[in-house]
Amino acid sequence: xxxxxxxLILLSLFFYSCSKQKLDAPExxxxxxxxxxxxxxxxYIDQYFWRGQTVYVLxxxxxxxxxRPVYYNENGEEFNMDLGYTFESFRQExxxxxxxxxxxx
Numbered sequence: 066x067x068x069x070x071x072x073l074i075l076l077s078l079f080f081y082s083c084s085k086q087k088l089d090a091p092e093x094x095x096x097x098x099x100x101x102x103x104x105x106x107x108x109y110i111d112q113y114f115w116r117g118q119t120v121y122v123l124x125x126x127x128x129x130x131x132x133r134p135v136y137y138n139e140n141g142e143e144f145n146m147d148l149g150y151t152f153e154s155f156r157q158e159x160x161x162x163x164x165x166x167x168x169x170x
Contacts (some may be wrong), residue, residue, distance in 0.1 A: 090165050093141025094121050104168035106130035115159035124152070 088095050094110065101108055106127035113120045119139040125132045134152045137143055146155065 088165060090121065091137075091139065091141035094137060094165065097123065097137075097141075098166050101168065104170050106132060107168060109167040110165040112162040112165050113155070113159040114162055115155065119162075120159065121165065122152075122155075 088098065090098075090110075090112070098110065106125035107130075108123060108125050110121055110123050113122060121137040121139075121141070122134050123137070124134040134155075135143060136146060136155075
């Protein structure tokens with residue numbers, strides 16, 4: 066009987082670990098994540114609080130990748146920063162809230 070319980074527990078842990086992560090983000094951000102199928106450049110989405118608003122940033126941390134961060138407002142709509150405003154400036158001025166998603170291999 067103990068073996069049956071142990072197997073049930075292990076099986077439930079397996080299914081729990083494979084379940085989709087619940088994301089606290091706008092539908093547009095969730096859709097963006099579901100369309101991103103390549104982990105080549107190690108993409109991730111972080112949430113920031115910047116100038117009184119929530120901002121989601123899609124960026125890559127792959128060392129061989131040359132990409133620019135993409136900014137989304139709290140509704141999941143893409144917007145551009147002012148010319149000359151760098152990602153480093155954004156990170157210094159904004160307040161990091163949490164990592165929303167990181168592509169897993």
